[in-house]
Amino acid sequence: MSRTVRAGVLAAVALLLAGTTAACGDKEKESTPGKAAVSASPGAGGAGGAGLPRLPASLTDQKPRWTECEAPVKALGPAARAPGARWQCATVRAPLDYADPDGETLGIALIRARAADSERRIGSLLLNFGGPGSSGVASLPGWGTVFDDLGSRYDLVGFDPRGVAGSSGVVCRDSEAMEAAASRLDHTPDDATEEKAFLADAKDFAAGCERRSGTVLPHVGTESAARDMDLLRAVLGDDRLHYLGFSYGTRLGAVYAHLFPQRVGRLVLDAVSDPSADDVRHARNQTTGFQRALENYLADCAAQGADCPVGTDPEAGAERVAALLRRLDRDPLPATGGRELTESLARTGIVRALYTEQLWTRLTDALREALQAGTGSRLLALADAYNDRDESGRYSNQSHSQRAISCADSADRLSLDEARELLPEFRELSPVFGEFLAWDLAGWCAGWPVREDAGRPDVSAKGADPILVIGTTGDPATPYEGARIMADGLGKGVGIHLTYEGEGHGAYSSGNACTKRAVDAYFLDGEVPEDGTTCS
Numbered sequence: 001m002s003r004t005v006r007a008g009v010l011a012a013v014a015l016l017l018a019g020t021t022a023a024c025g026d027k028e029k030e031s032t033p034g035k036a037a038v039s040a041s042p043g044a045g046g047a048g049g050a051g052l053p054r055l056p057a058s059l060t061d062q063k064p065r066w067t068e069c070e071a072p073v074k075a076l077g078p079a080a081r082a083p084g085a086r087w088q089c090a091t092v093r094a095p096l097d098y099a100d101p102d103g104e105t106l107g108i109a110l111i112r113a114r115a116a117d118s119e120r121r122i123g124s125l126l127l128n129f130g131g132p133g134s135s136g137v138a139s140l141p142g143w144g145t146v147f148d149d150l151g152s153r154y155d156l157v158g159f160d161p162r163g164v165a166g167s168s169g170v171v172c173r174d175s176e177a178m179e180a181a182a183s184r185l186d187h188t189p190d191d192a193t194e195e196k197a198f199l200a201d202a203k204d205f206a207a208g209c210e211r212r213s214g215t216v217l218p219h220v221g222t223e224s225a226a227r228d229m230d231l232l233r234a235v236l237g238d239d240r241l242h243y244l245g246f247s248y249g250t251r252l253g254a255v256y257a258h259l260f261p262q263r264v265g266r267l268v269l270d271a272v273s274d275p276s277a278d279d280v281r282h283a284r285n286q287t288t289g290f291q292r293a294l295e296n297y298l299a300d301c302a303a304q305g306a307d308c309p310v311g312t313d314p315e316a317g318a319e320r321v322a323a324l325l326r327r328l329d330r331d332p333l334p335a336t337g338g339r340e341l342t343e344s345l346a347r348t349g350i351v352r353a354l355y356t357e358q359l360w361t362r363l364t365d366a367l368r369e370a371l372q373a374g375t376g377s378r379l380l381a382l383a384d385a386y387n388d389r390d391e392s393g394r395y396s397n398q399s400h401s402q403r404a405i406s407c408a409d410s411a412d413r414l415s416l417d418e419a420r421e422l423l424p425e426f427r428e429l430s431p432v433f434g435e436f437l438a439w440d441l442a443g444w445c446a447g448w449p450v451r452e453d454a455g456r457p458d459v460s461a462k463g464a465d466p467i468l469v470i471g472t473t474g475d476p477a478t479p480y481e482g483a484r485i486m487a488d489g490l491g492k493g494v495g496i497h498l499t500y501e502g503e504g505h506g507a508y509s510s511g512n513a514c515t516k517r518a519v520d521a522y523f524l525d526g527e528v529p530e531d532g533t534t535c536s
Contacts, residue, residue, distance in 0.1 A: 071141030109166030130247030240265030274482030341376025
């Protein structure tokens with residue numbers, strides 16, 4: 001199973017939602033195109049902290065050369081527009097190291113769709129789709145019509161954060177090695193031999209990252225990406241940053257708000273990662289969140305009666321799923337193309353389906369096939385979609401970037417012994433997901449060549465305009481409780497908390513009309529909802 005991110009992931013959902021229906025300070029503040037202020041220094045941005053050198057004019061005075069481009073084919077879903085129908089691409093240079101702004105640079109890849117109503121244009125709306133590691137250049141077109149209302153008055157801008165895809169994307173191993181790890185490695189080792197193989201693979205992955213991407217690896221953390229966003233804001237001609245971030249994108253947006261509170265325009269953080277959690281607590285939160293989502297699915301399945309392959313008792317259904325995984329650990333099921341469904345791949349497939357209620361029917365079909373027909377093709381297909389594996393066996397580098405950014409953001413490095421001590425607690429939290437997430441704490445950053453001291457981010461943003469923070473009660477990857485913690489952390493009067501009583505990872509794209517109205521009114525009219533608003 002590819003990692004369920006400590007900070008939340010939206011990469012798989014971005015492509016999935018392509019075919020679905022898915023207020024702040026100065027009211028109606030218009031952004032004036034032209035040269036805008038930019039600084040690499042937190043102090044100059046309005047927040048405390050050690051200052052950094054100002055950026056040279058060669059970077060701040062850039063004018064992006066927008067050219068028509070085709071949206072990446074893999075990002076297109078049933079609702080997406082034809083390639084090239086509205087998209088423009090450009091690259092903006094940024095310092096590799098903000099402490100040395102006159103030194104080496106890297107390119108930040110952008111894609112945009114111009115505001116439909118140019119006469120009433122507010123500015124650019126920067127979007128981040130989570131991960132970390134999701135390509136905004138690939139993801140934005142794949143959301144189809146979801147952002148059309150916002151795109152009436154904003155230029156919609158997707159970007160690849162540093163270390164991702166077209167922005168010096170981190171590469172750690174080839175697809176053959178990715179396939180071997182996905183299909184043969186036991187991510188919940190049962191004995192000393194499997195533990196040794198598990199740790200050796202983690203260290204081999206880290207060594208590959210250093211060997212292939214060692215130059216960029218020390219500079220892919222969230223703080224540097226937030227500084228990139230301020231550079232983009234200035235280069236795009238906006239006095240303030242308007243931003244919509246999902247999942248990991250909520251961490252990125254909150255770090256930006258802390259560094260540059262006076263430059264916060266209209267910011268929405270949706271599917272919020274708990275900013276107060278260390279790695280163990282993040283894993284504990286996700287274990288709880290995915291178990292909660294599984295139980296919600298099982299209750300829905302049970303209501304179908306005899307059609308539910310795991311029975312009409314949700315508690316017994318959870319045990320049947322756990323028992324299936326234990327059997328797969330011993331005896332994988334055959335699947336199409338001569339492949340096999342292992343325990344790890346089956347768990348990955350289940351995780352993929354729990355990201356949105358719209359995949360629950362596919363999960364039911366996949367569990368029925370595995371439990372009754374004794375084949376694993378449907379669960380394997382769900383796992384492949386999550387792992388971003390195409391039909392020819394090629395993997396994208398998204399998981400490489402994901403690992404590089406999350407390890408750069410954390411100083412936590414658990415040993416196998418420390419992870420082993422957590423197993424009883426995590427198994428109690430979830431017999432399906434707990435063991436994997438406990439072991440993952442030891443394997444994810446094992447042998448990582450870059451050790452940062454970033455830890456938990458400071459998200460206080462005193463002086464910023466109100467920021468809309470949205471939590472979904474049934475969110476599996478970034479559990480609901482994190483949104484309230486984020487809103488409080490941003491500061492009184494800054495963090496505005498909105499609850500969506502529903503399922504899935506992300507509220508704006510869920511199809512809930514109440515949530516969409518609140519977000520659209522905030523972005524388009526500057527209307528700030530009352531703190532504590534609930535949509536259902």
